[in-house]
Amino acid sequence: MGESLSRFSMETAGTISSEIPMGYRFLPTDEELVTYYLHNRVFLRPLPAIPIQDIDARDFYSNPPDNLVISSKSERESFFFIQDDNRGRNIREIEDGRGFWKSSEDEIPICDRDGNIFAFKIYWTYFTHSAKTKRARKTHWRMQVYRLPVHCYKEQKLVLGRVKRNMDK
Secondary structure (H helix, E strand, O other), X not given: OHHHHHHHHHHHHHHHHHHOOOOOOOOOOHHHHHHHHHHHXXXXXXXXXXXXXXXXXXXXXXXXXXXXXXXXXXXXXXXXXXXXXXXXXXXXEOOOOOEEEEEOOOOXXXXXXOOOEEEEEEEEEEEEOOOOOOOOEEEEEEEEEXXXXXXXXXXXXXXXXXXXXXXXX
16 A cells, blocks of 8 residues: 555656646645535546545555655645545544544534535544554644535545644654
């Protein structure tokens, strides 16, 4: 899994650098991420130029975040379309027990200018060690997961994850 992610990241990085001007930073707002990326992807419409990696939830949650993101001193965020996300759980344990994602449990509605809810956001924090031990320690990794209202999905669920590496503590 790690090799294929690294290979994808290197190939994608080459493609991105040839399409985007030097100095460009991808800093979308919540509304832009949902409107131009998640909404378009769910409804099979073309996406803007920035590629966001597709990954199955099982693969995503079986790896610690530092195995998933492209490391860069200037870019501290990575974006993923996560397939078939199971929204009923507030703790997602990494398969090898090295860590887990824990949600804030509160879904925050994202509203348009008229006050209509068009998406939801939930915050996650990554902890080291197993969720079942008292040694679990909060890390500098954070994730925001965006989803559309349930009625927008026909079959497979898709969410957009923004994984962010905050400054080291």
